[in-house]
Amino acid sequence: MSKTIERVLLDEEFISETDDSVIICRCEEITKGEIRKAVYDGMRNMNEVKRYLRVGMGLCQGQTCTKLVKSIIAKELGINPGEIEVPIPRSPTRPVSMQTYANDGINK
Amino acid sequence: MYLENDLDLKCKEEKMRIYKHPILGTFQKGKLVKFQFDDKILEGYEDEPIAVALKANGIMTHRYTIKRKEPRGIFCAIGRCTDCVMIVDGKPNVRTCVTLLKEGMKIQTQYGVTKKE
């Protein structure tokens, strides 16, 4: 975490948009409206939205939706997508079966 | 083996395969093999991606999603988006666009993460 996050919750009601029902995270079937609501609920960066909704935690591990989610969060917060903190990618970069990890180090 | 053999006449009926390409000519394929898709027996070429063999047979839907039960098929075709996954020889979540077809393979439409109950 590099900076303090301002978490002021708005008094206004959540405003729906016409394209809220479009799926953004294909793997976990999460819509644009759910992501926008997450920001409304107080989530402020990729890490938080990810843990709140599971966007980017499905089979493809965010390969398809990350850029989209970033731009939706940015739009809701009224900032540049480049300013959104993105979680640092961790190993493994592709799905690895538990068996592969379990075997690691056994035959050294 | 090039697609001009008598054995391939059956596959020629499929309209999605390209028989002669203006730049690439004919496509080198393995031998024609039979495989199982749900309750049907289909034909495809050995060592081509399962997804290609299915599409050549006119099959578009590979699975239904767990939450909204919506149909999914090929999207990226290079093993990154994981939309094309199916149950292959009993194992679910197999990416059919990068997994190669073998004779006698059992391919099933995936419902959520399992076969149809």
Next chain:
Amino acid sequence: MKRYELIVIGAGPAGLSAAIEAASNGMDVIVFDENSKPGGQLLKQIHKFFGSKAHKAKERGFKIGEELLKEARELGVEVVLNAVVIGIFQNKEVNVMLDGQIKHIKANNIIIATGASENVVPFPGWTMPGVIGAGAAQTMMNIHGLKPGNKILMVGSGNVGLVVAYQLIQAGCMVKAIIDAAPRIGGYGVHATKVARMGVPFYLSHTIKVAYGSEAVEGATIVQVDRNWKAIEGSEKKLDVDTICIAVGLSPMSQLASMAGCDMENNPQKGGTVPICNQYNETSISGIYAAGDVSAIEEASSAMIEGRISGTAVSYNQKYIGKSEFVNRFKEYSESLSQLRQGMFSHENKGRIDLTKTEEGYDISQNLLQNGYLSEKEVIKYPGVVSEKVRKRGIVPIIECTQNIPCDPCQTACSMGCIKIGNTITNLPVVDENSNCIGCGMCVASCSGQAIFLVDENYAPGFAAISMPYELYPLPQKGDKGVALDRAGKVLGEAQVIEVKTIKAMDGTNVLTIKVPLEWSMKARFFKY
């Protein structure tokens, strides 16, 4: 733990070029690629590349891929396929997953050449079968010999969208439309003219409203957008399509660089989050380099040179070459790279809406940018199009190349010296007014943009002969009757094939000559049965 002098991650154009460069200096190089076939995106590219001879211009992408692989193998480079690098850790420790096992290895130098992934644009119905990435269409057609569909809607008018649309037609598909939310075509004008003359309509300032169908795509509705990207009510158009291809840009796959701890930056010009590199393509971590699309989205020709630059830098660091050799090589490569980074589509100029003139001062065709073709009034103004007086003398090349793009194969294609570009390869080609064209057609076949035609206004009384590049099946035969189409793909009327040239030197581009009424000499640019 095994230690390598150099590990290259990715066997695409950048990775293979880096490996070749290092291996040619005597280094032991290992390349890991997660795919079952090497070559990256090159294997799917069936069009002729741009640039100059040094940049492998005029060669088809897949052939360049085959050559790179052959050269790498001959130099003893070990290319390991189905090998996924799942992590880079401190002290350049690398984890590679291969055959269900994880190998832990160490490297003195790592060149990350993992390329890019496709962007997506969501819309209602986009998750249905039938909606695919443009790269998916290429993979199916050009690697597996399968048509992705029959009636295609292409979303995106950048180079990928335009080139894949053309390849779809070559594969036997029908491209119903190319749409782009932007008001201008994003890719090279010549890539657009190729498909416009075949009758593919462009809808700029349009986006997809919805894709519909019960199990798979059965159609789509597109809608016009205003300057604020808001849909204009009442402008909806329904398209009968079974496949929707998404070609809306690429993003660098830089996760490994980020994981390794390299300083990263969010750079929209470069396509997204990229490692910050110096001129040798070295990241903030000494010994870790990034080459190709992973460092910035560009063409394959640039990726190959970046690979060479990082390969030569590593060779110098490991003391396989001396300082003066390194300095000379780097100078040669960076000059070659800067040649490619000139012109209308360079990083600085890309997306600029204020460009109205070419570097020479000719008007940039707005019709081309908005509709995909040059108007008849516009085309005669360019230096590649000779005057009416010269045309009346007999056969002459007509070069409809109107944007500054680094490309010069036409210059060397003509053995009679009719075509001049000069040393600045972004110059528009000029056809000599004293041209003594012999009608061999080599220029027609050599133009990667398929923008050169031969026009003979003296063919016969009242008739002209037009020679054009032709790369479709079935190939017409001499005597065949059909119709001539203009630049917009509109049918002009009856035309007859008088010659079809197919020679090895033309590398798959046939030169088709048709006979048309003289009035169409500067209109007819395509032939259909």
